[in-house]
Amino acid sequence: MKPAVAERCLGNRPGLGPLPVERSRALPRGRRAPVSAVARPGKAGLKGNSKGGVPAASKRSQGATRALSPAMVELETASLQISQTPEWKALEDHVTEIEQTHLRVLLRDAKRSEFLFHEHNKIISDFSRQRVTEKTIELLINLADRAKLRKKIDAMFNGEKINLTEDRAVLHVALRAPRNQQIFTDGADVVPEVWQVLDKIKSFTDKVRDGTWLGATGKPLTDVVAIGIGGSFLGPLFVHTALRTEQTAGEEAKGRNLRFLANVDPVDVARALNGLRPETTLIVVVSKTFTTAETMLNARTVRTWLTAELGKEAVSKHMVAVSTNLKLVKEFGIDPENAFAFWDWVGGRYSVCSAVGMLPLSLQYGFDIMEQFLKGAHDVDDHFRTSPFGENIPVMLGLTGVWNTTFLGYPSLAILPYTQALSKLAPHIQQVSMESNGKGVSLDGSKLSFEAGEIDFGEPGTNGQHSFYQLIHQGRVVPCEFIGIVKSQQSVYLKGEVVSNHDELMCNFFAQADALATGKTPVELRAENVPDSLIPHKTFTGNRPSTSVLLPELTAYTVGQILSLYENRIAVQGFIWGINSFDQWGVELGKVLASKVRAEMNMCRTQDRKVGPSDGFNHSTTKLLNRYLDGKARLLYPEPEDVFPCDLIDADHCRPPTSYQ
Numbered sequence: 096m097k098p099a100v101a102e103r104c105l106g107n108r109p110g111l112g113p114l115p116v117e118r119s120r121a122l123p124r125g126r127r128a129p130v131s132a133v134a135r136p137g138k139a140g141l142k143g144n145s146k147g148g149v150p151a152a153s154k155r156s157q158g159a160t161r162a163l164s165p166a167m168v169e170l171e172t173a174s175l176q177i178s179q180t181p182e183w184k185a186l187e188d189h190v191t192e193i194e195q196t197h198l199r200v201l202l203r204d205a206k207r208s209e210f211l212f213h214e215h216n217k218i219i220s221d222f223s224r225q226r227v228t229e230k231t232i233e234l235l236i237n238l239a240d241r242a243k244l245r246k247k248i249d250a251m252f253n254g255e256k257i258n259l260t261e262d263r264a265v266l267h268v269a270l271r272a273p274r275n276q277q278i279f280t281d282g283a284d285v286v287p288e289v290w291q292v293l294d295k296i297k298s299f300t301d302k303v304r305d306g307t308w309l310g311a312t313g314k315p316l317t318d319v320v321a322i323g324i325g326g327s328f329l330g331p332l333f334v335h336t337a338l339r340t341e342q343t344a345g346e347e348a349k350g351r352n353l354r355f356l357a358n359v360d361p362v363d364v365a366r367a368l369n370g371l372r373p374e375t376t377l378i379v380v381v382s383k384t385f386t387t388a389e390t391m392l393n394a395r396t397v398r399t400w401l402t403a404e405l406g407k408e409a410v411s412k413h414m415v416a417v418s419t420n421l422k423l424v425k426e427f428g429i430d431p432e433n434a435f436a437f438w439d440w441v442g443g444r445y446s447v448c449s450a451v452g453m454l455p456l457s458l459q460y461g462f463d464i465m466e467q468f469l470k471g472a473h474d475v476d477d478h479f480r481t482s483p484f485g486e487n488i489p490v491m492l493g494l495t496g497v498w499n500t501t502f503l504g505y506p507s508l509a510i511l512p513y514t515q516a517l518s519k520l521a522p523h524i525q526q527v528s529m530e531s532n533g534k535g536v537s538l539d540g541s542k543l544s545f546e547a548g549e550i551d552f553g554e555p556g557t558n559g560q561h562s563f564y565q566l567i568h569q570g571r572v573v574p575c576e577f578i579g580i581v582k583s584q585q586s587v588y589l590k591g592e593v594v595s596n597h598d599e600l601m602c603n604f605f606a607q608a609d610a611l612a613t614g615k616t617p618v619e620l621r622a623e624n625v626p627d628s629l630i631p632h633k634t635f636t637g638n639r640p641s642t643s644v645l646l647p648e649l650t651a652y653t654v655g656q657i658l659s660l661y662e663n664r665i666a667v668q669g670f671i672w673g674i675n676s677f678d679q680w681g682v683e684l685g686k687v688l689a690s691k692v693r694a695e696m697n698m699c700r701t702q703d704r705k706v707g708p709s710d711g712f713n714h715s716t717t718k719l720l721n722r723y724l725d726g727k728a729r730l731l732y733p734e735p736e737d738v739f740p741c742d743l744i745d746a747d748h749c750r751p752p753t754s755y756q
């Protein structure tokens with residue numbers, strides 16, 4: 096073992112000045128500055144809803160940095176001051192009316208329940224446990240009309256550049272369009288390109304699966320590790336988790352393994368590679384930009400793992416990539432022939448239907464199954480694009496979401512699938528929803544006068560019931576979305592049991608929604624002889640809103656439907672709030688600051704400095720960084736080029752990563 100490198104850099108150093116946040120706000124390469132920053136630099140303090148002055152959209156059209164099409168100016172204008180419109184005000188007034196009702200009473204009205212019960216292609220959605228009446232829905236649809244929801248949906252499907260701050264179209268719906276459909280953006284039909292890549296995925300994945308494509312030592316590649324993070328990870332993980340126990344998909348996946356590596360934590364590397372052999376492993380590097388720090392370090396790490404055993408030439412057989420940046424893929428050393436493209440009009444969190452999901456998932460389940468997934472998503476896209484709002488399930492989900500969040504003041508949403516197979520739905524939707532709608536300004540850059548976005552979380556039932564349901568029954572009001580399945584992927588019915596295992600699960604699906612809605616009153620408790628002292632503790636106020644969605648089964652097709660329900664629901668909310676749901680500037684600042692820390696750590700290591708950071712860190716960060724580096728200085732590492740976090744994976748290649756001096 097080479098001598099240890101002592102990494103002690105930081106001495107005690109007096110507190111430094113506050114972090115120069117403004118100076119650090121570099122923009123990512125290739126991206127434009129947000130409109131509010133470039134078009135109207137002096138506008139930061141302008142209130143979005145100030146009554147005076149020229150509307151921002153028309154200001155922009157009077158000489159801003161770039162021209163918008165008349166259609167986009169109209170849509171941007173429709174997004175301004177939505178909270179000042181009579182339709183918004185009517186909903187605010189209506190809250191008082193709704194507050195005088197209780198779901199216990201509303202649910203007695205069968206006519207109302209029928210009105211709130213919708214069905215599309217075997218997906219049933221029941222909105223009767225929302226705190227709404229027919230009038231509420233009418234008022235919400237009026238608001239949608241005022242926000243020009245229909246035009247915004249059309250603009251999205253027609254390839255208009257509705258992602259204004261990045262000047263991009265939002266066309267993930269084109270990823271699941273049938274071959275014969277035409278969808279244009281910038282004057283070109285994108286559907287042929289989409290199918291060109293899908294055909295390439297089919298051809299490649301067939302070859303890997305049938306053993307025509309072999310590894311460097313002539314062995315079939317049975318194991319796949321997909322390296323990617325955020326949108327290049329969560330969607331594919333959700334779909335993989337949903338299909339693992341589905342009968343047909345399970346058959347197709349026999350003898351194959353699909354794993355994901357997302358976190359830059361070496362612990363995740365060790366876990367992803369544990370038990371795998373390079374000679375039977377195919378690595379798929381998934382990154383829209385091919386610059387994401389975590390993914391690129393993980394890709395380099397796994398490439399080292401691979402080439403240490405198989406040599407550099409093995410990369411062409413064992414590593415493929417999915418990206419919009421084919422130039423960087425090539426520079427990384429992956430043959431462009433082995434790269435699967437997608438386009439800047441696909442947002443990362445909306446990319447699971449592109450090669451991002453289709454490549455790794457087709458390797459695991461075969462292309463034909465995954466084509467069903469695309470068909471399911473397209474089916475709901477079509478329903479979303481064409482159905483009247485009152486019968487349109489994604490629109491209804493979006494409208495009730497806006498009602499709960501903005502008007503009734505419930506900021507969160509619990510996503511509660513009653514099937515373990517959907518256990519990764521909530522983590523995926525967290526990104527789609529919170530990265531899309533977690534915004535503080537409207538499309539034109541003016542500050543919102545209300546809070547947009549929704550705090551999403553969730554767990555499959557019944558696990559959640561034994562965890563956080565206490566709070567949602569008796570603590571805060573958290574609107575819920577229950578998802579149930581008629582036919583389980585796995586059927587178990589034990590002799591002597593009163594119901595099958597799946598029915599047992601589904602009893603809870605029905606019971607929980609009613610418990611939240613109707614609650615339990617002190618009168619009912621007294622009738623059950625509950626002692627007076629316990630009555631307050633055992634009372635359930637009820638009146639807690641939820642939606643129930645019931646699907647016939649969970650297959651690749653219905654998983655695609657679920658994806659589209661949520662993606663489009665989230666778009667509806669953003670369209671009504673008047674925000675840009677398709678950019679994500681909020682993730683940049685942390686990345687910039689991490690680069691500064693990285694530069695500092697590197698300087699400490701290379702110069703073996705004994706002094707603290709030279710500038711730019713505040714007292715708190717300096718102090719904590721000191722403690723971290725102090726702690727690290729006590730550890731013995733091999734020379735950096737030998738550090739390889741795989742001692743858990745393959746003892747031949749690794750040494751103990753650390754030990755205490």
Ligand SMILES: O=P(O)(O)OC[C@H]1O[C@H](O)[C@H](O)[C@@H](O)[C@@H]1O
Nearest residue numbers: 325326327382383384387443682
């Ligand atoms: O696919 P990549 O370019 O590697 O990006 C991965 C992720 O990076 C950032 O966190 C973005 O906010 C996400 O939207 C994106 O999905």
